[in-house]
Amino acid sequence: MTKEPGERPSGPESTSLQEQWKAARSEVRTHVEHARGQLDQANERIKERTGRDLIIAIVIGVAIGVALVASLVFVKWAFVIFAVAAAVLGIFELVLALRVGGRRIDLWPQLVVGVALVAAGYFAEPWLCWVMLFVAVAVVVVWRFVAQMVARDGRRYGDVLADAMASGFVQVYVPFLAATALLLLRQERGEWWVLSFVVVVVAADTCAYAAGLLFGRGGRHPMAPRISPKKTWEGFAGGVVGSLLAGLFLGMYVLQVPWWAGLIFGAVLVASATLGDLGESMLKRDLGIKDMSSWLPGHGGLLDRLDSILPSAVLALALFHLLSPLAVS
Structure with missing residues (x-):
C-alpha cells in the first residue's frame, strides 16, 4: 500500500519512531545532567578554595x-x-x-x-x-x-x-x-581609552585568577603571604600575559597606536591593577574583614571589583597624554 505525501506513519513504524525519539531525548538529558554535575562539582571546588x-x-x-x-x-x-x-x-x-x-x-x-x-x-x-x-x-x-x-x-x-x-x-x-x-x-576618543583600560585590567584580573587556579594550587609561590595568602606568582604571570595581549590588541585596533605602545599600555596597567588589588587586600586585612560588603553575590562588594580599576584610572589618564599623540589618524 502506497502512502500519500504528508501522511503520518502508523502502526509499528510510528511506534519505532516514538521509541527512537524518547531514546534520543533520554540520551540528551543524561548528557546535560552529567555536564551540569561536573560544572557543579567544579564550582564547589572553586567556591571552597576562593569563597566565591x-x-x-x-x-x-x-x-x-x-x-x-x-x-x-x-x-x-x-x-x-x-x-x-x-x-x-x-x-x-x-x-x-x-x-x-x-x-x-x-x-x-x-x-x-x-x-x-x-x-x-x-x-x-x-x-x-x-x-x-x-x-x-x-x-x-x-x-x-x-x-x-x-x-x-x-x-x-x-x-x-x-x-x-x-x-x-x-x-x-x-x-x-x-x-x-x-x-x-x-578627552577626544576618550570613551575608547576608558573602555580599553577597563578591558585590560579585567583581562589581567581574569587571567591571574585562572592561572592561579590552574598553576598556583596550594599557594606554591605566594606573592604576598602576609597581605593576601591566596595570590601567587603563577597568577601574577597569567595576569601579565593577559594584560599584554589585551593591550597589544586594543592598542593596535582600538586606540590605533603602535604595537609597542600597546604593550606599554598593558604593562603599566597590570602593575597598577596588581598594586591596587594588594593595597585593598592590606586594608581589609587591617580592618579584619574579608570583603568590603556582601551585597554583590559572587563578588563581595563593589569596591572588591573596583580595587584594581580605580588606581589604574590615574595611570590610564597619564598614558593617554603620553601615547595618544602616537595614534594614526
Whole structure:
C-alpha cells in the first residue's frame, strides 16, 4: 500500500519512531545532567578554595560588563551616571568598613562632597577637579573635628587624628579616582581609552585568577603571604600575559597606536591593577574583614571589583597624554 505525501506513519513504524525519539531525548538529558554535575562539582571546588560562587559571579560580571560597554559606546552621559552611582556605593562601602575598624566617619558629608567631586571630573575644567579634591578633603576633615568637639566623649587625640585622616582617604580613594576616569572620558576618543583600560585590567584580573587556579594550587609561590595568602606568582604571570595581549590588541585596533605602545599600555596597567588589588587586600586585612560588603553575590562588594580599576584610572589618564599623540589618524 502506497502512502500519500504528508501522511503520518502508523502502526509499528510510528511506534519505532516514538521509541527512537524518547531514546534520543533520554540520551540528551543524561548528557546535560552529567555536564551540569561536573560544572557543579567544579564550582564547589572553586567556591571552597576562593569563597566565591563562580556561576553567579560570571553572570553578574557579564551583566555589568555589557552595561558598561553599552554606556561607553552608545550613550556617553550614561557612563557618567554609572560612575556617580558607583562612587556613591563605593563611599558607602568604605565608610562602613572603616567604621568596623573603629574609625568614626561621617557618611552624609562624604556622599555630598563625593558626588560633587565626581561630577567635576566631567563637567568642570580639569584644574577645578584638583580644587574640588582639596575642598572635599577639607570639608570632611573639618566636619569630623567639629563633630568630635560637639560629642566631647573623651576620645583620644590619636584616634581623632586617625578619624580625620581616614575621612580624607575616602575622598581620595573613591570619588577622586572615579573623577579621573571621567577626565579621561571627556578627552577626544576618550570613551575608547576608558573602555580599553577597563578591558585590560579585567583581562589581567581574569587571567591571574585562572592561572592561579590552574598553576598556583596550594599557594606554591605566594606573592604576598602576609597581605593576601591566596595570590601567587603563577597568577601574577597569567595576569601579565593577559594584560599584554589585551593591550597589544586594543592598542593596535582600538586606540590605533603602535604595537609597542600597546604593550606599554598593558604593562603599566597590570602593575597598577596588581598594586591596587594588594593595597585593598592590606586594608581589609587591617580592618579584619574579608570583603568590603556582601551585597554583590559572587563578588563581595563593589569596591572588591573596583580595587584594581580605580588606581589604574590615574595611570590610564597619564598614558593617554603620553601615547595618544602616537595614534594614526
